Amino acid sequence: MELLQNLVEHSMDDDYYAVAGRQGGGRSTTASQVAVMTVLALFATLVVVAAVQTRIALPASQNERAALIVQVNEEKDIVSERQAALATLQRDVAALQETTTDATLSGVIEQQQVVAGSVPVAGPGVRIIVDNAGDADRDSRGRVLDSDLQLLVNGLWFSGAEAVAINEHRLTSLSSIRSAGEAITVNYRSLTPPYAVTAVGDPRTLQARFLETPAGLTWANLEANFGLRFDADVRPDLQLPAAAESRTVVRYAAPVRTAS
Structure with missing residues (x-):
């Protein structure tokens, strides 16, 4: 504030007053002095107001920051508590599985996990490679359609397949095979x-049974008449991944419990 007072008191230096004195003190000189003093007074007022507002706003900003810090810490505590609870539940489940002595029950659980697609599986079976015809760019009938893959998969299930995957995407009862433009999606993932x-499945019968199904006969027709590629061979050790969690979790269906 001393700086502002000094600026106001000495807003016009001595040389200016000396020149003004020689030119004579008239209305123009007095008016100029008044104008300058008015501008400086307004400037000083603005500076003071800004300083006061800053001092008033500072505590509010500090309070908001402190409140946010408290809120973040509370959310972190909640997340930590839930993670700890989840870890405890996982340990309890693992302990129950380890202490299960009923071999029949364990076998049923493992079998249902395989059927549901929630665990990876390995075993013998059939590997089939299908592809577009060589002239598919000129003749759209030579393209593999989503309905062609649906037919192929259904034929394999009908022939005794226990687990099926397309391009490493495990299929379950909740899986979808659809087209999106010119691409085919499996479980909403685009494939090429x-x-x-x-x-x-049983390597001795799976392929032979499939070729006798309507699906197998249809694919034989697609290969012979439209040039689609269809190569099938028996493999002694196939490995299929588990399905995505979204394809194994039911949200509405519940088992019907009978009275004992």
Whole structure:
């Protein structure tokens, strides 16, 4: 404030007053002095107001920051508590599984996990490679359609397949095979040809049974008349990944409990 007072008191230096004195003190000189003093007074007022507002706003900003810090810490505590609870539940489940002595019950659980697609599987079966015809760019009938893959998969299930995957995407009862433009999606993931369809099942009968199904006969027709590629061979050790969690979790269906 001393600086502002000094600026106001000495807003016009001595040389200016000396020149003004020689030119004579008239209305123009007095008016100029008044104008300058008015501008400086307004400037000083603005500076003071800004300083006061800053001092008033500072505590509010500090309070808001402190409140946010408290809120973040509370959220961190909640997350930590839930993570700890989840870890405890996982340990409890693991302990129950380890202490289960009923071999029949364990076998049923493992079998249901395989059927549901929630665990990876390995075993013998059939690997089928299908692809577009060589002239598919000129003749759209030579393209593999989503309905062609649906037919192929259904034929494998009908022939005794226990687990099926397309391009490493495990199929379950909740899986979808659809088209999106010119691409085919499996479980809403876009795939590109060739399509590798792997099926775990009895290697002695799976392929032969499939070729006798309507699906097998249709694919034989697609290969012979439209040039689609269809190569099938028996494999002694196939490995299929687990399905995505979204494809194994039911949200509405519940088992019907009977009275004992």
